[in-house]
Amino acid sequence: MFEYLTNLNDHNLPYPDTIHPIVIHFVIAMVLFAFCCDVIGYFTRNFRLFEVSWWNMFxxxxxxxxxxxxxxxxxxxxxxxEAAKSVLNTHTLIGWSLSGIIAAVTAWRYVIRARDPQRISIYYLGTGLILTAIVGLQVYLGDELVWVYGLHTVPVVEALRDGMLP
Structure with missing residues (x-):
């Protein structure tokens, strides 16, 4: 399989730049926006925001x-x-966990929406706050991988190719 990946660019990718950050920033924005809509909708009784929240989570x-x-x-x-492996492993583990957590929260949100689209519970908002904190931790770890360890940046890729990093 790796013989097809011989034409990697100076970011060590077969395409121009990383796609993961583009897609994941979309997810981050939607989850945070959904939580904000739920909080604002809960306190202002603007129930249309609950529908916006639902579709963002979906x-x-x-x-x-x-x-x-x-x-x-x-x-x-x-x-x-070696220095980046533990952060990358933690980021990967939390990322897979977040996929399950977000899917479960979205399923819960669907049940809430099906029962009464004009109400959400304070427990759901609390869960949204916890989800927001986990997303924040994941953002921190992703930023660390790029800005501290330089994964997929040209200088680090060149150093790895030249054998300068263990």
Whole structure:
């Protein structure tokens, strides 16, 4: 299989730039926006925001799996060096966990919407707050992989190709 990947660019990718961050930022924005809509809708009694929240969570649930597929592919091509491996492994574990958590929260949101589209519980909002915190941690780890460890950046890829990083 790897013989087909011989034409990797200076980011160590078979395409121009990383796709995972593009898709995952879409997911992050949708999850955070859904939580904001739920909070505002809960306190202002603007029930139309609950519908906006539902559709954001629904699309985010689909998109996170696309992001994970590209994330796994790009992580494999990154050739992480020893210092970055623990952060990448933690990021991967939390990413897979988030896909299940987001899917479960979306399923719960669907049940709430089916029962009464004009009400959500404070427990659901609490879960949304926890989900927001987990997403924040995941964003931090992803930023660390790029901005501290430089995965898929040209200088780090060149250093790996030249054998300068263990």
């Amino acid at each position: 699309i985010a649930t689909i998109a996170i799996f696309v992001a994970i597929i590209f994330g796994q592919f790009e992580a494999g091509l990154a050739q992480p060096y």
